[in-house]
Amino acid sequence: MEEREPAKTTATKGTDAARKIRAMVKNIYKSCHEAQSQGKKVAYIMVSSQYDEILRAMDIVPLPTENYAGLCAAKRDMDRFLTKAEEDGYSQVLCSYARIGLGFDSLRKELGGMPENAPDGGMPLPDIILGSSGVCDPRFKWFQACGRFMTAPTYSIDVMHPPVHCDLNAVRDHYVQYQKVQFEGLIAFLEKQTGKPLNKDRLWETIRLGDEAWRLWYESDRLRTAKPCVMPSQDHFNVMVPAYYYSGTQEAVDYFQDLVDEVKYKVENKLAVVPDEKYRILYGGGLPPWHTMWFFNYFESFGAVFVIENQYRGFDPVEVPDHVKDPVEYLAWRAFLRYTARHEQAKANSGNPVVEKILDLIQDYDIDGVFFHACRSCRATTIGQIHTKNMLGRYSDLPMTQFVSDMVDLRDYSEAQWKAQIHAFLDAMASRKK
Amino acid sequence: MSAVPQIEEFYTQRGKRARQLRDAGQKVVGYFCCFVPDEIIAAFDMVPYRIQGCPSEPIDRADAYIEPMACPFARSCLNMAVKGDYDFLDGFVAPHSCDTIERMYSIWHHNTPAAFNHFLNVPHMMGPSSDTFYRKELEFFIKALENWSGRTLDQEKLKETVKLYNRRRARLRELYALRKPDPPLISGVxxxxxxxxxxGIPACEHIELIDNMIAEVVKRPKPKHQKLPRIFIWGNEIDDTAFIRLVEDSGSYVVMDDLCTGSRIFWDDVPETDDPLDGIVSRYLHINCPRSYIPAAGNREEDLQNRFGHIGDFVKQWRADGVILYIIRYCDTCELDGPDLREHLNAMGIPVIMIEDDYSISTIGQLRTRIQAFLEMII
Incomplete structure (x- = not known):
């Protein structure tokens, strides 16, 4: 039988730093398997739950299930997990990250071991499951549903932020206090699971490392304002790995220092992603199509490069007041400040923090067009894109487009439609430039 | 006089009574979902209006504002709003009930702004700190209403309103009890x-309608006994009779529900506490909606019992023979609870069918075959 070459799903990167990520992803799952053999606790986690440094400080090894779904899609090995979840009764429009995760868990339980040839060795059974309400609803409901396939102790926290219209001075203490109590509940749960108390000095250290990595990440993004573009968005969707999954480690700090050095060097030497940069595109929102990341290169073949993103982007650095002396309170303050960073700006202008952020990016990165990706199964990052586009249209005449597929479910993707839409978008940017 | 014509009038001409009250000088405040305590709005002498969609109308305008992969109920509501069907709302309140409604707040109030717009944050987690948080959010809500109306909330008035609403809850429970006999004395439709x-009407007027309906039902001749399956319906929004009618017309009795347009909104009373907010917090934050996280408890069986025990109790008490899980498409929280709830009910020996629907009566024909097959299976 003729062997078929596996479909190419990934994009060619622009930086050496991005090319190092594949090994870091592999290491996430490898380190989970190793950790369990060393008696450490491995926890299913949700990205951007604001609790990363707590886990690192307590020697809990994070196992990011959403990332694993993206990995399966990049490997085009998602169908067996998606269909398993659907056989189990989960809807085809349910978050496809959740479907892959639940399908994987179901298959692992049914087989009594790891599914054959699972990408990167597969996800081991976790010792603990940690959900959160930060970002979207499935991030705690999915982990609740995991109870069908395993018996790991499960805990979830709220990550709440205030609406834009509120008086921040009036609500600040209320939100910070609630967030702090949520973290304290999590810590008490983890102390019970690990049998060890949290060392607050150690937490301060992981926070320092987490903040430093994110500061460097931010610095690298600011360097990317340079023209021509030296680090495209496909690289961003790789370098987010140490930011989110190695948060609170020296490894992440070292990684981002190298990234800053490399981007600086490329900027100084004008080492462009494309030789003749015609259009600079902002990835305006929506989870990336992990199954088809080469579309970035397809754009590049026409001189169009994605120069910055409003997705999986780090929070801008925030200044927690000096009077905060407790690391748990610091985390609560930091979460509040991160989520409200553009509230005042929004109140004074458009009324919408996302719009404000995108307008800032358009100006700072000299953008020619804005691209959104609507994912059929992701409510959190998709709903509001049309609204954002509509509002941006009041302040900008840039061409904007919304592509539809899914972050991991290939059944929602049409290459022919995408290519047609890509050309229409390129034409729109060309017309505006005339 | 029969209550039915008036019920049908309010059912078919939604918003009519609210418009009348508005014309008479009262403010009307529209709100989404179960997590906005409408007692608070009523205690300001305003008319709380639960926002509903219209599954018999195509969503022809909302797609310019919101993505088609959002909850079709929410899209239908927005569709009506942008067409002007909700132009009688002086206020708009959206709770943080789920991802779609949270995002809907910004979309709605930017495109169809009311005089008063408020977002009510609601914790997903349950516990003492969540109670404290939600209480504070309610205090902000009250303050916002005070600023808008120029009036201070009268605590005694709020207490009275809580009592009034509890009276309505008691009447509704009484009404639902009429579904216990076999055959039930009142239909699901x-x-x-x-x-x-x-x-969309003041609670006191609703109580009158319920009382009249109960009086009428108990006087009806005893229904002819037919051995038909008794059905329990779980899910989210059913604010149109089409689906219930389909289930009943297919040869069954719809005898009980756990819907956010049904028992979920009224089953438990608000405790009548000295500080009325204490009671309101304890009732509203602990509504059993899939969007809330009930902390893990015990082994799998115990955890399912902890999460769904109240549904099992309803099924037993109303002697349901089968359960329909009616999920409006793109509702992630219901989609994730569905298989677990099915497991729990199957363990009780109750047959279950999961239906995912588009909140459109145009899908009724497709559903008919599935419902009929399910009913045949459980007879």
């Missing part, structure tokens, strides 16, 4: 009409 009619 009649119940749905009465529940929907009550969403």
């Amino acid at each position: 009649e119940i749905t009409e009465l529940m929907v009619a009550g969403m």
Whole structure:
């Protein structure tokens, strides 16, 4: 039988730093398997739950299930997990990250071991499951549903932020206090699971490392304002790995220092992603199509490069007041400040923090067009894109487009439609430039 | 006089009574979902209006503002708003009930702004700190209403309103008890009409309708005994009779529900506490909605019992023979609870069918075959 070459799903990167990520992803799952053999606790986690440094400080090894779904899609090995979840009764429009995760868990339980040839060795059974309400609803409901396939102790926290219209001075203490109590509940749960108390000095250290990595990440993004573009968005969707999954480690700090050095060097030497940069595109929102990341290169073949993103982007650095002396309170303050960073700006202008952020990016990165990706199964990052586009249209005449597929479910993707839409978008940017 | 014509009038001409009250000088405040305590709005002498969609109308305008992969109920509501069907709302309140409604707040109030717009944050987690948080959010809500109305909330008035609303809850429980006999004394379609009619009128008027309906039902001749399956319906929004009618017309009795347009909104009373907010917090934050996280408890069986025990109790008490899980497409929280709830009910020996629907009566034909097959299976 003729062997078929596996479909190419990934994009060619622009930086050496991005090319190092594949090994870091592999290491996430490898380190989970190793950790369990060393008696450490491995926890299913949700990205951007604001609790990363707590886990690192307590020697809990994070196992990011959403990332694993993206990995399966990049490997085009998602169908067996998606269909398993659907056989189990989960809807085809349910978050496809959740479907892959639940399908994987179901298959692992049914087989009594790891599914054959699972990408990167597969996800081991976790010792603990940690959900959160930060970002979207499935991030705690999915982990609740995991109870069908395993018996790991499960805990979830709220990550709440205030609406834009509120008086921040009036609500600040209320939100910070609630967030702090949520973290304290999590810590008490983890102390019970690990049998060890949290060392607050150690937490301060992981926070320092987490903040430093994110500061460097931010610095690298600011360097990317340079023209021509030296680090495209496909690289961003790789370098987010140490930011989110190695948060609170020296490894992440070292990684981002190298990234800053490399981007600086490329900027100084004008080492462009494309030789003749015609259009600079902002990835305006929506989870990336992990199954088809080469579309970035397809754009590049026409001189169009994605120069910055409003997705999986780090929070801008925030200044927690000096009077905060407790690391748990610091985390609560930091979460509040991160989520409200553009509230005042929004109140004074458009009324919408996302719009404000995108307008800032358009100006700072000299953008020619804005691209959104609507994912059929992701409510959190998709709903509001049309609204954002509509509002941006009041302040900008840039061409904007919304592509539809899914972050991991290939059944929602049409290459022919995408290519047609890509050309229409390129034409729109060309017309505006005339 | 029969209550039915008036119920049908309020059911079919939604917003009519609210418009009348507005014309008479009262403010009307529209709100989404179960997590906005409408007692608070009523205690300001305003008319709380539960926002509903219209599954018999195509969503022809909302797609310019919101993505088609959002909850079709929410899209239908927005569709009506942008067409001007909700132009009688002086205020708009959206709770943080789920991802779609949270995002809907910004979309709605930017495109169809009311004089008063408020977002009510609601914790997903349950516990003492969540109670404290939600209480504070309610205090902000009250303050916002005070600023808008120029009036201070009268605590005694709020206490009275809590009592009034509890009276309505008690009447509704009484009404639902009429579904316990076999055959039930009142149909699921009649119940749905009465529940929907009550969403846009003052509680005291709704109580009158319920009382009249109960009086009428108990006087009816005893229904002819037919051995038909008794059905329990779980899910989210059913604010149209089409689906319930389909289930009943296919040869069954719809005898009980756990819907956010049904028992979920009224089953538990608000405790009548010295500080009325204490009681309101303890009732509203602990509504058993899939969007809330009930902390893990014990082994799998115990955890399912902890999460769904109340549904099992309803099924037993109303002697349901089968359960329909009616999920409006793109509702992630219901989609994730569905298989677990099915497991729990199957363990009780109850047959279950999961239906995912588009909140459109145009899908009724497709559903008919599935419902009929399910009913045949459980007879």
